[in-house]
Amino acid sequence: xxxxxxxxxxxxxxxxxxxxxxxxxxxxxxxxxxxxxxxxxxxxxxxxxxxxxxxxxxxxxxxxxxxxxxxxxxxxxxxxxxxxxxxxxxxxxxxxxxxxxxxxxxxxxxxxxxxxxxxxxxxxxxxxxxxxxxxxxxxxxxxxxxxxxxxxxxxxxxxxxxxxxxxxxxxxxxxxxxxxxxxxxxxxxxxxxxxxxxxxxxxxxxxxxxxxxxxxxxxxxxxxxxxxxxxxxxxxxxxxxxxxxxxxxxxxxxxxxxxxxxxxxxxxxxxxxxxxxxxxxxxxxxxxxxxxxxxxxxxxxxxxxxxxxxxxxxxxxxxxxxxxxxxxxxxxxx
Amino acid sequence: xxxxxxxxxxxxxxxxxxxxxxxxxxxxxxxxxxxxxxxxxxxxxxxxxxxxxxxxxxxxxxxxxxxxxxxxxxxxxxxxxxxxxxxxxxxxxxxxxxxxxxxxxxxxxxxxxxxxxxxxxxxxxxxxxxxxxxxxxxxxxxxxxxxxxxxxxxxxxxxxxxxxxxxxxxxxxxxxxxxxxxxxxxxxxxxxxxxxxxxxxxxxxxxxxxxxxxxxxxxxxxxxxxxxxxxxxxxxxxxxxxxxxxxxxxxxxxxxxxxxxxxxxxxxxxxxxxxxxxxxxxxxxxxxxxxxxxxxxxxxxxxxxxxxxxxxxxxxxxxxxxxx
Ligand SMILES: Cc1ncc(C[n+]2csc(CCOP(=O)(O)OP(=O)(O)O)c2C)c(N)n1
Numbered sequence: 001x002x003x004x005x006x007x008x009x010x011x012x013x014x015x016x017x018x019x020x021x022x023x024x025x026x027x028x029x030x031x032x033x034x035x036x037x038x039x040x041x042x043x044x045x046x047x048x049x050x051x052x053x054x055x056x057x058x059x060x061x062x063x064x065x066x067x068x069x070x071x072x073x074x075x076x077x078x079x080x081x082x083x084x085x086x087x088x089x090x091x092x093x094x095x096x097x098x099x100x101x102x103x104x105x106x107x108x109x110x111x112x113x114x115x116x117x118x119x120x121x122x123x124x125x126x127x128x129x130x131x132x133x134x135x136x137x138x139x140x141x142x143x144x145x146x147x148x149x150x151x152x153x154x155x156x157x158x159x160x161x162x163x164x165x166x167x168x169x170x171x172x173x174x175x176x177x178x179x180x181x182x183x184x185x186x187x188x189x190x191x192x193x194x195x196x197x198x199x200x201x202x203x204x205x206x207x208x209x210x211x212x213x214x215x216x217x218x219x220x221x222x223x224x225x226x227x228x229x230x231x232x233x234x235x236x237x238x239x240x241x242x243x244x245x246x247x248x249x250x251x252x253x254x255x256x257x258x259x260x261x262x263x264x265x266x267x268x269x270x271x272x273x274x275x276x277x278x279x280x281x282x283x284x285x286x287x288x289x290x291x292x293x294x295x296x297x298x299x300x301x302x303x304x305x306x307x308x309x310x311x312x313x314x315x316x317x318x319x320x321x322x323x324x325x326x327x328x329x330x331x332x333x334x
Numbered sequence: 335x336x337x338x339x340x341x342x343x344x345x346x347x348x349x350x351x352x353x354x355x356x357x358x359x360x361x362x363x364x365x366x367x368x369x370x371x372x373x374x375x376x377x378x379x380x381x382x383x384x385x386x387x388x389x390x391x392x393x394x395x396x397x398x399x400x401x402x403x404x405x406x407x408x409x410x411x412x413x414x415x416x417x418x419x420x421x422x423x424x425x426x427x428x429x430x431x432x433x434x435x436x437x438x439x440x441x442x443x444x445x446x447x448x449x450x451x452x453x454x455x456x457x458x459x460x461x462x463x464x465x466x467x468x469x470x471x472x473x474x475x476x477x478x479x480x481x482x483x484x485x486x487x488x489x490x491x492x493x494x495x496x497x498x499x500x501x502x503x504x505x506x507x508x509x510x511x512x513x514x515x516x517x518x519x520x521x522x523x524x525x526x527x528x529x530x531x532x533x534x535x536x537x538x539x540x541x542x543x544x545x546x547x548x549x550x551x552x553x554x555x556x557x558x559x560x561x562x563x564x565x566x567x568x569x570x571x572x573x574x575x576x577x578x579x580x581x582x583x584x585x586x587x588x589x590x591x592x593x594x595x596x597x598x599x600x601x602x603x604x605x606x607x608x609x610x611x612x613x614x615x616x617x618x619x620x621x622x623x624x625x626x627x628x629x630x631x632x633x634x635x636x637x638x639x640x641x642x643x644x645x646x647x648x649x650x651x652x653x654x655x656x657x658x
Contacts, residue, residue, distance in 0.1 A: 069406065103439030110437040119405055120438060124429050130398020131405065131430065138403030138410075141359060141384055148402075164392035168399065171390065324440040326499040328477045328525045329573025 004220035005281040017282060019062060020219045022295050024054040024275050027078040029299035030087065033307050034077070034094055034108075035254045042311055043094050045107050048075040052217075052249030055274035056181050057082040059222025060149055060242070063230045067146045069117045069135050071128030073181075074109050076121030079151050085113035091306035097313035104316040105324065117146075125186075126156035129165035129178075136174040147175040147233050155186030157200045163207070166239070170208040173238035177229055178204065180241065181216065183248040188260065204241035216244030217274040247272045335515035341371050343484035343516045344449075344505065347491040348373070348411065350520055352381055355409065358495055359385035362396055362413025362449075370415050371451065371510055397423035397448070401431050404446040409495060417452035417504065418461050431500050432475030447494040448502045452480075453544045453594055454631055455507035457638060463631035465543070465594050467504050468601040471571045477525050478571040480504040482546035484514040486569055489523030496522055506544035526573035534562025536656050538582040540591045540605055542568040545643055549592055552648035561656050571601055576608055583609050587619040588655050592643050597625030620655040624648060 008017055031049040038047045050057065053075070061070070061082030072079040080090060085101065093100030094108050101113050112120035119135060122128045132150035139146050156162055157180065169176045180200040184191050197203070201211035210232075214225040222244055229240040247269040251258035279292050325333060338346065352358045359381070360374060366388035368375040378386040389396050393414065400412035414420045420427060427448065434442040454463045470478045477499050481487040487505060494501035531546065532553045541549040546567045553563035564582045568574055583589045589609055591602035602623040610618050626641050 071402075101439065102437060102441070105439050106437040112438040112441055114405075114438070114441040119402070120434065120442070122430075124425055127398075127425060127430060130395040130426055131402035133395060134399030134402025134404075134410075135406050136402070137387075137399060138406040138408040141403070141408050142357070142406065144406075161394045161398065164390070164395040165398075167390060168392060168395050172387075324436050325474050326435070326477065328497065328499050332526075332573055332576060333474070 004218060004224050005278065006285065008220050014285070014287070016062075016223065017220065017278070020058050020223060021278055021282065021292070022299070023058040023062065023082055024219060024278065025296050025299040026302065027054040027057060027081050028275055029296070029303040030081055030090070031077055033300070033303040034091070037095065037307055038254050044096055047094070047108050047254040048252065049250055049254055050075045050078040050248070052269060052273060053181060053183060053246045054078050055219035055222050055278070056179065056216045056244045056246055059219050060177070060179055060226040062223055063226045064149060065146065067117060067144070068148065069119050069139070069146065070149045070151065071119050071132040071135070072121045072151050073128065073153055074121060074123055074125070075153065076111055076151070077108070080111050080113060080118050080121065083118045084116040085111065085118045086116070087302065087306050088309055089113065091303070091310040092313050095310040095313070096315070097310050098316045099313045103320055103324070126152055126159035126161040128152060129156065129161040132176055133165045133169045133174055136169065136176045137172060140174065145234070147177065147230065149177045149179060151179045151181060153186065154180060154182040154184065154191045154195065154200065157203060158195060162203070166204055166207045166209050166241070169239035173236065175233050175236070176239040177226065177233050178209065178239060178241040180243045182243060182245050185248060187252045188256070188258070199243070201241060201243040209239050209241050211241040211243055213243040213245070216246030217272050217277060219274055219278050246274070249273065335517055337513050338484055338516050339511050339513055340484045340487050341373055341510040343488040344373050344491050345375060346516060347488040347520050349377065349380065351492055351495040352377070352385065357407065358409045358411065359387065360411040360413060361387040361389050361400060363391055363415050364388055365413050369413060371507075373449070374413070393419050393422035394426055397426035398430060400446050400448070401426060401434070401444055404444045405442055410446045411495065412446060412448045414448060414450045416462050417450035417466070418464050420448070420450050428473055432473050436475060443498050444500045445498045446500050447491070448500070449505060450502065451505045451507045453506050453508055454638060454642070457633055457635055459633040460630035467571055468595060468599070470502050471601055471604065475500065476572070477501040478504070479525060479569060480506070480543040480571055481569050482506060482509060482543055482567055484512070484516050486523060486529065488516050488520045490569065492520050493522035493525060497525075504543060508544045509547070512547070523569070525570045526575055527569065528575035528578040529567040529569055530578070531565040531567050532563060534564045534586075536562045536586055537588040537590060537652050538564045538566065538579065538586045539648070539652065540566050540568060540579055540589065541593070542571065543594065545592050545594050548643060548645050549648060551645040552652065555645060555649050556652055559653070561652065563652065576612070579605060580609060580612050583618060584613055587617060589618060589621045590624065590648070590652055590655060592624040592648050594643055595625050596628050597623050598628050600625055622651055622655055624651050
């Protein structure tokens with residue numbers, strides 16, 4: 001993994017590494033803060049965190065423009081932050097408080113920030129795939145040159161919309177980068193016991209979508225691969241798929257201990273931590289440990305403030321539960 | 335006013351709106367070939383393949399891609415070919431389209447139309463004949479319309495295309511070739527307004543979609559026997575014209591809802607319950623629902639006919655209510 005990182009540093013691209021690092025630290029800090037708030041009973045509902053997977057979100061989204069769009073999953077905080085969604089609105093939304101991006105009607109599983117091109121996390125596995133291809137088709141109809149990145153887990157490739165959506169995107173040569181975040185598990189079950197055949201990349205190739213595999217815990221490698229694929233996507237060559245192997249450090253939800261995993265597995269996933277790896281290689285390239293620590297402290301402070309603000313925010317007005325359903329018929333809906 | 339078929343009326347409405355707004359486009363199986371029933375005839379030729387898109391047989395993605403395209407600012411018309419295939423796209427419709435505005439706190443405005451030809455038609459059997467519009471009246475987040483005449487089908491389609499709400503349009507396959515006047519310039523018909531088909535003082539008869547002609551024949555037969563039927567074609571199931579039905583039932587005191595659908599937990603139950611809630615049991619002297627028993631639609635013509643809500647069945651029910 002140090003190859004890409006070293007090449008980047010040699011190429012005078014240390015600013016890029018710093019950007020990746022800062023983004024991943026902010027995602028990590030956001031989610032650790034959220035886990036603490038959830039444990040304290042301040043965040044209701046289920047919370048799926050992506051600790052251990054930050055390099056995928058950061059490496060892909062650093063290659064996107066503000067007007068590009070993404071669709072995300074139930075494990076979507078990292079994608080949202082990396083795409084530029086506002087932190088205060090995200091944290092407030094997780095808390096179900098006024099000022100949340102979705103006014104407290106969505107929560108963690110439905111985070112969206114349309115101003116940042118973040119079209120929504122999704123409570124339904126593979127739910128974002130058809131939406132992503134349609135967004136790409138709509139953008140093209142409008143004459144836009146923006147593209148769409150579509151994140152989904154390895155579990156999603158066993159749902160029909162994966163086949164439909166990839167076929168569709170290839171058929172219409174749509175500007176979509178499909179990103180399969182393969183953490184090797186779906187909820188509580190290992191992927192190999194649910195997925196036949198060689199997996200996401202081979203399925204994509206069979207549908208005419210060129211695919212590339214990458215170590216999803218190597219931020220620089222993800223960045224480079226996503227960059228390459230997005231050049232093709234932006235050039236009008238049609239969709240591409242990035243298969244990023246990564247590790248989910250935690251359980252399925254923040255309260256799931258994932259006790260079925262062996263001690264060796266847990267240790268191995270810790271050893272593959274993408275942030276530790278990135279920091280180790282940055283240190284080897286001469287970045288000062290203090291500088292890395294400062295980024296971390298800053299990220300943690302930022303998220304701490306966001307938590308404080310969310311905690312202090314009022315609950316949404318109960319009357320707002322009646323709003324944002326639909327225009328027609330609102331008067332007889334009650 | 336030119337007289338056209340219902341199918342042609344909807345084609346005229348679509349073409350009018352596609353000329354007016356370049357963000358409007360249509361997608362679905364065989365759309366570029368004119369659609370299964372000719373509703374899209376000439377659309378490819380006039381608007382090109384980017385706006386008349388024949389898709390793979392991928393209902394989840396037809397529906398979900400329509401949503402995605404709406405989220406970036408286009409106004410898709412999503413063609414489902416036959417309503418029953420919508421059931422292959424229920425996540426996209428019920429979990430995504432119907433919920434996204436709400437879940438995102440109003441950020442998303444899924445301005446899209448879903449067209450679903452429905453109902454019994456020429457022995458199509460159990461997977462091509464269903465009328466489940468009541469399911470969608472139950473689903474917050476969508477508008478549900480079910481017109482019966484060429485003019486209403488055209489006006490409601492125009493309104494649907496211009497609406498910022500997702501609008502589900504149930505089109506009666508059995509009436510595709512019925513004929514009626516349609517104006518040269520098709521104005522949007524507001525959702526939630528019923529049409530009084532016939533005025534009468536003895537009984538309120540509520541219908542929608544394919545049952546409207548049967549109800550008209552029944553009302554005419556009842557008039558010959560001295561019974562006045564106030565016949566209302568709902569046209570929209572959500573929002574629906576509670577006020578019009580209520581005013582009518584307040585006069586007649588009797589409510590008969592006839593539906594080409596299973597009676598149990600159907601939309602007729604909603605109409606009946608609302609009227610009793612609003613008027614009180616004392617002012618609603620008689621309530622009845624006519625529909626199918628809780629069985630699928632069969633194939634053989636005599637079996638299909640055994641289910642149908644016919645003018646004769648409506649007359650019989652109405653007479654029993656008025657005289658009984
Ligand atoms: C259609 C659907 N089925 C089941 C679920 C319940 N569920 C939520 S997450 C999940 C596992 C998803 O696995 P994967 O896509 O690999 O993502 P991961 O959780 O590993 O990040 C399941 C089964 C769901 N949300 N949607």
